[in-house]
Amino acid sequence: MWALELLPHSLTSTSLLVALLGLLLAYLLSSTLSKQDGRAPPGPRPLPLLGNLLQLDLKEPHRSLLELSKKYGPVFTVHMGPQRVVVLAGFKAVKEALVTNAEVFGERSRPMIAEMIGHNNGVLFSNGDSWREMRRFALSNLRDFGMGKKSCEDKIREECCHLVEVFQSFKGEPFDSTQPVNYAVSNIICSLVYGSRFQYDDPDFTSLVDRTNRIIQLIGSPSIQIFNNFPWLGPLIRQKNFLMRSFQANKQQNLRLFARLQETLNPQMCRGFVDSFMVRKQHLQESGTKSHFHDDNLLITVLNLFAAGTDTTATTLRWALLFMAKYPRMQDQVQGEISSVIGGRQVQLEDRRNLPFTDAVIHETQRLANILPLALPHRTSQDVTFQGHFISKGTTVFPLLMSVLYDENEWEEPRRFHPAHFLDKNGKFVKRDAFMPFSAGRRVCLGESLAKMELFVFFTTLLQHFRFSPPAGLSAEDLDLTPRMGLTLNPSAHQLCATACM
Numbered sequence: 001m002w003a004l005e006l007l008p009h010s011l012t013s014t015s016l017l018v019a020l021l022g023l024l025l026a027y028l029l030s031s032t033l034s035k036q037d038g039r040a041p042p043g044p045r046p047l048p049l050l051g052n053l054l055q056l057d058l059k060e061p062h063r064s065l066l067e068l069s070k071k072y073g074p075v076f077t078v079h080m081g082p083q084r085v086v087v088l089a090g091f092k093a094v095k096e097a098l099v100t101n102a103e104v105f106g107e108r109s110r111p112m113i114a115e116m117i118g119h120n121n122g123v124l125f126s127n128g129d130s131w132r133e134m135r136r137f138a139l140s141n142l143r144d145f146g147m148g149k150k151s152c153e154d155k156i157r158e159e160c161c162h163l164v165e166v167f168q169s170f171k172g173e174p175f176d177s178t179q180p181v182n183y184a185v186s187n188i189i190c191s192l193v194y195g196s197r198f199q200y201d202d203p204d205f206t207s208l209v210d211r212t213n214r215i216i217q218l219i220g221s222p223s224i225q226i227f228n229n230f231p232w233l234g235p236l237i238r239q240k241n242f243l244m245r246s247f248q249a250n251k252q253q254n255l256r257l258f259a260r261l262q263e264t265l266n267p268q269m270c271r272g273f274v275d276s277f278m279v280r281k282q283h284l285q286e287s288g289t290k291s292h293f294h295d296d297n298l299l300i301t302v303l304n305l306f307a308a309g310t311d312t313t314a315t316t317l318r319w320a321l322l323f324m325a326k327y328p329r330m331q332d333q334v335q336g337e338i339s340s341v342i343g344g345r346q347v348q349l350e351d352r353r354n355l356p357f358t359d360a361v362i363h364e365t366q367r368l369a370n371i372l373p374l375a376l377p378h379r380t381s382q383d384v385t386f387q388g389h390f391i392s393k394g395t396t397v398f399p400l401l402m403s404v405l406y407d408e409n410e411w412e413e414p415r416r417f418h419p420a421h422f423l424d425k426n427g428k429f430v431k432r433d434a435f436m437p438f439s440a441g442r443r444v445c446l447g448e449s450l451a452k453m454e455l456f457v458f459f460t461t462l463l464q465h466f467r468f469s470p471p472a473g474l475s476a477e478d479l480d481l482t483p484r485m486g487l488t489l490n491p492s493a494h495q496l497c498a499t500a501c502m
């Protein structure tokens, strides 16, 4: 259906001929390759040019791939149009690839849209020396500015006060938490990156966050997936042009922010990541050293941190609130625990070890919400024989994180919200190996420690202050848990009531 919608009504005879020749070439190429590649991972037979696209639901590709894994096993091949992809399914295969063979499976495959946006800059979609330097610099800098430390905890606690005020302003009436939660979470990464937080009514800030949110939704949409596989269809895909315009607007806004920071830069007192980057760049330029510390890398790394640091954590928090409204008895248990351990004082990170049930609920939210079901695409750095299958250098690999988080061999109740997955028989918190929402290995999430701290402090503070319930006239059963597809899996549009507890 999508293919028909995208084709122009008046295809010229030349373009038809070119298309037919392309089909023939692709078919000949794919049959030659499959003959050569006897030991390649199995998979459904591809059609010329389209590959297996007709067998995949592009609105929910992770579900189609999970289905295919039942037939073809933990390592299989699918053709996304002309592109061959190896899919890894289940805890054992994903761990063996990403952890045991971290170097081989640790490169990033860059879809066409990411290529157009950032080339080999930034952290998310880069490789080689540039990636290594940007990742190392971002990690050590975010740590210097508080990631995983007490100073960051204080920033999160301060932000909680602002968020609680917004929730209170609805006076128990139903509201959509998307924007306030996004703004609160975004402010934490803003403090680390730019050195300051923003007001929730600052239009420069809100437009940046809202646009980033739309970009992330669009990047996972079927039309952008089609563009990634058939870039020559670009001019016909409206969303691609919209996405590029939004991205340009975010770039311009960041350049204005950088200019203001540059004017007031004091190398002895860096306020955040941007300041430190500028200082490092200046030193290297003065010493005449050629390096990856240039303006494009600054811009794309900041945009990466902003996007990855906002959407993921905010989406997870909103899932957690939705689960609490859906399962009121679990909410009772969380609130009982918080009230007996913390009472009315401010939440601290140290409280986590005395709140095993609350901690288990947060982990179970991350497991079931499964917000990045395919992780981000990886790529092999060399030829490899993996579980008896030959995978050539440069092959795109999808670690199907959903198949790990829902692995029937690892979880007692894979499809149910079941916090007991993370509790022993005495009610103590237990870690689980197959808990992999941040992925693993060389490309493991750079912000894992920050995200964990944010999730705990925001969630616990919100549950300390509010009772979450469906709007009047709806029951908990009416709340819909079907995700809205994008690059991350969000809850579908919904409203909740937040009634003050104290």
Ligand code: HEM
Residues within 6 Å of the ligand: 108, 123, 124, 125, 135, 189, 304, 305, 308, 309, 310, 312, 313, 316, 371, 372, 375, 376, 377, 399, 437, 438, 439, 440, 442, 443, 444, 445, 446, 447, 448, 450, 451
């Ligand atoms: C609940 C919150 C979060 C989840 C579930 C999450 C999950 C992930 C996943 C699955 C990946 C891909 C790993 C792979 O390719 O194998 C990733 C990468 C990344 N994440 Fe997160 N993330 C979260 C929060 C954050 C935060 C707060 C930051 C900001 C500092 C961040 C920054 C990044 C970056 C920069 C990468 C790219 C790493 C690389 O390619 O080297 N993430 N994240």
